[in-house]
Amino acid sequence: MSALINGVVSGSILAVVTIAAQWWIDDRREDEAHRRENLRYIREQAANGTLQAAPLRGVDLAEQNLSQLDLKDVTLTAANLSGADLSWAVLSRADLSRANLSGANLDNASLESAHLAKADFSGATLRGATLPYANLSDVNFTEADLTGASLGTAQLRRTDFTDANLTYTHLENTRFYWVKLYGADLTGAQLTMGADARVCYDEHTRWPTGIIPPPSQSPDSCEPW
Numbered sequence: 001m002s003a004l005i006n007g008v009v010s011g012s013i014l015a016v017v018t019i020a021a022q023w024w025i026d027d028r029r030e031d032e033a034h035r036r037e038n039l040r041y042i043r044e045q046a047a048n049g050t051l052q053a054a055p056l057r058g059v060d061l062a063e064q065n066l067s068q069l070d071l072k073d074v075t076l077t078a079a080n081l082s083g084a085d086l087s088w089a090v091l092s093r094a095d096l097s098r099a100n101l102s103g104a105n106l107d108n109a110s111l112e113s114a115h116l117a118k119a120d121f122s123g124a125t126l127r128g129a130t131l132p133y134a135n136l137s138d139v140n141f142t143e144a145d146l147t148g149a150s151l152g153t154a155q156l157r158r159t160d161f162t163d164a165n166l167t168y169t170h171l172e173n174t175r176f177y178w179v180k181l182y183g184a185d186l187t188g189a190q191l192t193m194g195a196d197a198r199v200c201y202d203e204h205t206r207w208p209t210g211i212i213p214p215p216s217q218s219p220d221s222c223e224p225w
Contacts, residue, residue, distance in 0.1 A: 005037075006210060007182055008047075008198060011162040013044070014120045017145070020063070022103065026192070032061060033140075035060050035061060035064055036064070036097075036152050037039075038059050038060060038061055038064070039061060039064045039065070039066070039219055041054070041194075042054070042056070042059075042061070042066070042069070043069070043141060043221050044164060045146045046071075050054050051070075051071070051074055051152055052073045052074055054074070054075050054077055056074060056075070056079065056178060057075060057076070057078060057079070057083050057191045058077070058078045058171070059076065059079045059080070060080045060081060061079060061080060061081050061084055061131045062080045062081065062082045062084060062100075063080075063082070063083040063084060064084050064085070064088055065084075065085045066081075066084055066085060066086050067085045067086065067087045067088055067089060067105075068087070068088045068089060069089050069090070070084075070089075070090045071089055071090060071091050071094055072090050072091065072092040072094060072110075072215045073092070073093045073173055073191070074091070074094045074095070075094070075095045076094060076096050076099055076146075077095050077096070077098060077099065078097075078098045078099060078100075078184055079096070079098050079099045079100070079102045080099075080100050081096075081100060081104050081195070082100045082101065082102045082103055082104060083102075083103045083104060083126055084101070084103055084104045085104070086101075086104045086105060086106045086109050087105050087106065087107045087108055087109060087111070087137045088107070088108045088109060089106070089109045090109075090110045090116050091109055091110060091114045092110050092113060092114065093109065093112070093113045093114060093115075093178045094111070094115070094117045095114075096112050096115065096119050097115050097116065097117045097119060097135075097142070098117070098118045098119060098186050099116075099119045099120070100120050100158070101119055101120060101121050101124050102120050102121065102122045102123055102124060102216060103122075103123050103124060104121070104123070104124045104125075105130065106121075106124060106125065106126045106129050107125055107126065107127045107128055107176045108127070108128040108129060109126065109129045110129075110130050110133050110135060111129060111130065111131045111132075111134050111154050112130055112131070113133065113134060114134045114135070115134075115135045116131075116134055116135055116136055116139050117135050117136075117137045117138055117139065118137070118138045118139065118168045118224075119139050119142060120139075120140045121139060121141050121144050121145060121224045122140050122141070122142040122145060123142070123143050124141075124144045124145075125144070125145045126144060126145065126146045126149050127144070127146070127148055127149065128147070128148045128149060129149045129150070130149070130150045130180070130225065131149065131151045131154050131219070132149060132151070132153050132154060132160065133153050133154060133155075134154045134155070135154075135155045135156055136151070136154050136156050136157070136159045137155055137157040137158060137159065138157070138158045138224050139159050139160070141159065141160060141161045141162075141164045142160055142161075142162045142163060143162070143163045143164060144161075144163060144165070145164070145165040146165060146169050147165055147167050147168060147169070148167075148169065149167075149169050149170070150169070150170040151169060151171050152170050152173055152174055153168060153172075153173045153174060154169060154174055155175075156175065156176050156177060157177040157178065157179075157187060158173055158178050158180075158222060158223070158224050159179050159180070160179075160180040161179065161180055161181050161184045162181075162182045162184065162223075163182070163183040163184065163186075164181050164182060164184045164185075165185050166184055166185060166186045166189055167185055167186070167187045167188050168187075168188040168189060168190075169186070169189045169190070169191075170189075170194070171189055171191045172190050172192050172205070173189060173192060173195065174191075174192070175196070175197070176193060176197040176198060176199050177197075177198050178199075178200070178217065178221050178222045179199050179200070179222065180199075180200050180201075180222045181199050181200065181201040181205050182202050182204065182205065183200055183202065183204040183205060184201070184205050184206070185205075185206045186206055186207055186208055186211075187193075187206050187208065188208060189208045190208075191207075191208050191211055193211065193213060193214070197213075198214075198217050198221065199213060199214065199216065199217065199222075200216055200217050200218075200219055200221065201212075201213065202216070207222065221225035
C-alpha cells in the first residue's frame with residue numbers, strides 16, 4: 001500500500017511539473033510572438049514614414065533586431081529593449097526615458113540629443129556610439145562598455161558608471177554632477193573636468209593620464225533622488 005501511495009504521489013508531482021513547464025514554454029512562445037509582431041509593426045511604420053506618430057510607449061522589443069533602423073524622434077518611453085540589437089541605429093532626439101536597455105547592443109548607434117533620463121543600460125555595449133547633448137540624468141551604465149563613445153556636452157547628473165568601460169571615450173565639455181565612477185576605467189579618455197565637478201569614485205577608478213580628479217563626494221550624494 002505504501003509503495004502504491006508513493007507511486008501515486010510521485011506521478012501527481014510529475015504531472016504538475018510537466019503542466020507547469022508546458023505553461024512556461026507556451027508563455028515564452030507567446031511573448032516571443034508578441035515581440036516579433038511589435039518589430040514587424042515598427043518596420044512597417046518606418047517604411048511608411050509614420051513611425052514618429054506610432055504609439056510605442058512601453059513596447060516590448062526585448063532581444064529583437066533593430067540594427068540600422070531610423071528611429072529618430074521616436075517615443076519609446078519605458079520600452080523593453082533588453083538584449084535588443086540597436087547597432088548602427090539612429091535614435092537622435094528619441095525619447096528612451098525609463099527604457100530597459102540592459103544587455104542591449106548599441107555599438108555605433110546615434111543618440112544625439114536623445115532623452116535617456118532614468119534609462120537602464122547596465123551591461124549594454126555602446127562602443128563607438130555618439131551621445132552628444134543627450135540627457136543622461138539618473139541613467140544606469142553599470143558594467144556597460146562605452147569604449148570610444150562620444151559623450152561630449154551630454155548632461156551627466158547622478159549618472160551611474162560603476163565598473164563601466166570608458167576607455168578612449170570623448171567627454172570634452174561634459175559637466176559631472178554627482179556622477180558615480182566606482183571602478184570605472186577612463187584610460188585614454190578625452191576628459192575635461194572643471195572645478196565644479198562632483199563625482200564619487202574609489203581606489204579602483206582608473207583616470208586618464210594627466211587628470212587630477214576632485215575629491216570624491218560622499219556616496220549618498222551620488223544616489224538617485
